[in-house]
Amino acid sequence: MRITFRCLYLVLTMIFMVSNTHSSYAKRAKKEPQAKYVFYLIGDGMGINEVAGAELYNQATGKGPDQVNFRHFPVVTFVNTFSASSLVTDSAAGGTALSTGTRTYNGALGVDSDRNYISNIAEWAKASGAGVGVATSVGINHATPASFYAHVNDRNSYDAISRQLISSNIDFAAGAGFLTERKTGLDAVFYEQEARGEGIKVFHGVEDFKNVSTSYDRVICLGGENIGELPYAVDRKEGDTALSDFVSTGIDYLYGRYEDEGFFFMIEGGKIDYAGHNDDAVSCFQEVNDLAAAIDVVLAFYQEHPDETLIVVTADHETGGLMLGAGEYIMNPERLAGQNMSENELTSKFRQAYMPPPPPQRRGQRGGQGMYPPQQQPQWTPPTWDEVKAFLKDNLGLWDIVPVDKKTEERFHEMYKSTFTAKEGENDVRSLYSVNTRLISEAVLYLNAAAGYQWSFGSHSGSPVGLYVNGVRASEFNSCDENIDIPLIIARIAGYDTKLNN
Numbered sequence: 001m002r003i004t005f006r007c008l009y010l011v012l013t014m015i016f017m018v019s020n021t022h023s024s025y026a027k028r029a030k031k032e033p034q035a036k037y038v039f040y041l042i043g044d045g046m047g048i049n050e051v052a053g054a055e056l057y058n059q060a061t062g063k064g065p066d067q068v069n070f071r072h073f074p075v076v077t078f079v080n081t082f083s084a085s086s087l088v089t090d091s092a093a094g095g096t097a098l099s100t101g102t103r104t105y106n107g108a109l110g111v112d113s114d115r116n117y118i119s120n121i122a123e124w125a126k127a128s129g130a131g132v133g134v135a136t137s138v139g140i141n142h143a144t145p146a147s148f149y150a151h152v153n154d155r156n157s158y159d160a161i162s163r164q165l166i167s168s169n170i171d172f173a174a175g176a177g178f179l180t181e182r183k184t185g186l187d188a189v190f191y192e193q194e195a196r197g198e199g200i201k202v203f204h205g206v207e208d209f210k211n212v213s214t215s216y217d218r219v220i221c222l223g224g225e226n227i228g229e230l231p232y233a234v235d236r237k238e239g240d241t242a243l244s245d246f247v248s249t250g251i252d253y254l255y256g257r258y259e260d261e262g263f264f265f266m267i268e269g270g271k272i273d274y275a276g277h278n279d280d281a282v283s284c285f286q287e288v289n290d291l292a293a294a295i296d297v298v299l300a301f302y303q304e305h306p307d308e309t310l311i312v313v314t315a316d317h318e319t320g321g322l323m324l325g326a327g328e329y330i331m332n333p334e335r336l337a338g339q340n341m342s343e344n345e346l347t348s349k350f351r352q353a354y355m356p357p358p359p360p361q362r363r364g365q366r367g368g369q370g371m372y373p374p375q376q377q378p379q380w381t382p383p384t385w386d387e388v389k390a391f392l393k394d395n396l397g398l399w400d401i402v403p404v405d406k407k408t409e410e411r412f413h414e415m416y417k418s419t420f421t422a423k424e425g426e427n428d429v430r431s432l433y434s435v436n437t438r439l440i441s442e443a444v445l446y447l448n449a450a451a452g453y454q455w456s457f458g459s460h461s462g463s464p465v466g467l468y469v470n471g472v473r474a475s476e477f478n479s480c481d482e483n484i485d486i487p488l489i490i491a492r493i494a495g496y497d498t499k500l501n502n
């Protein structure tokens, strides 16, 4: 009897437990809120020190917010970034990890290590009925945005990538312009025309974005001209397009069309990486601030839809190996206050002001090796050292905010002399995306180090990067420590099916 009762008790308990677990699962599944509006922001090259360094710079100079908005989201952790082929990723493999949840080889976009197609979160979102947007401050077909719509073996295949963007079902795409490959000979405007031919409406610059209407099926927004990159935030002039213009236009468009179905919007701050390749801290920090300004636009939307919005901010990798500290337990971020333009802009101002005008190019000639006819030799005298010193003082704060010791001044003086005597190109410093005058490049590097910002090199590092999350079910990212898990967690929270029939 006792045994039977015990058995009955056990069986009943089990039935109760099973039904209880089942119903609580069902209840939870029903109750669990889903993210209808997803923002996925990627700071290209934005390591932890780029963010912390920007805050120190802002606090010391007043040139940005004391606290960068996303750094204080409810969930802040960090993730690994390595690729399948290297412990140091490039932006293509990094973007693919963040878009597909698969590690691949450096250079790959939307394909795995065996070069097989892999679907991405923008495609998962679309298949679930959501609208999709991608926006970047660099080329619309550059590696990071392309990892959300392209599937190619090589990130430099701009022709194939552009065509895949045009034939994709991305509703809203925004970027500075189309990057091109030399070997095809096709120019940026060609791709724009191709897009128009497919019925996509193309807009140029912030003024023109007022004409974007939700009645258009697909939209592409470009910078003022069809250019490879937007101006650095530190160089931006009145009327120039900013990343946040792309973001506000994109939100209006996507929300207008997909209020009920929801949308997925990827936004890249692409020039944090460009500044990192240049080892140019002020430009880098102003780009971090610019991404934060774009996030301010996203946060304004979030305030309106707090129960339906998810905001995920991260980076594909760190660029430059930036360290905080001058080696003597000190930093002087206030010394960066005198730099009022990017290293690139400073080089072009310097060349305009002091270098001889480039010789006219002959018909059909490529490159700038032309010669002046003797009677047309331009009048040109090199600037004095004092003039050049004044230039560096006015634009970088050297000798003014930043002390320059005698040895360094002698080094700069030698560089100044050879700037005007060396053969063309000999005094250029090449980084991945720019060619700068050596004297300018070295002066910027000196300023950075004097302020306590030391760069290790002009390439990517293998450092982990920050992951900052706000909004619906943000806490589910708490234990995320691999970048490939991010798109899968977003998909779970947004209810996207990650198993598309490819």
Ligand SMILES: [Zn+2]
Residues within 6 Å of the ligand: 045, 091, 273, 274, 277, 319, 460
């Ligand atoms: Zn890079």
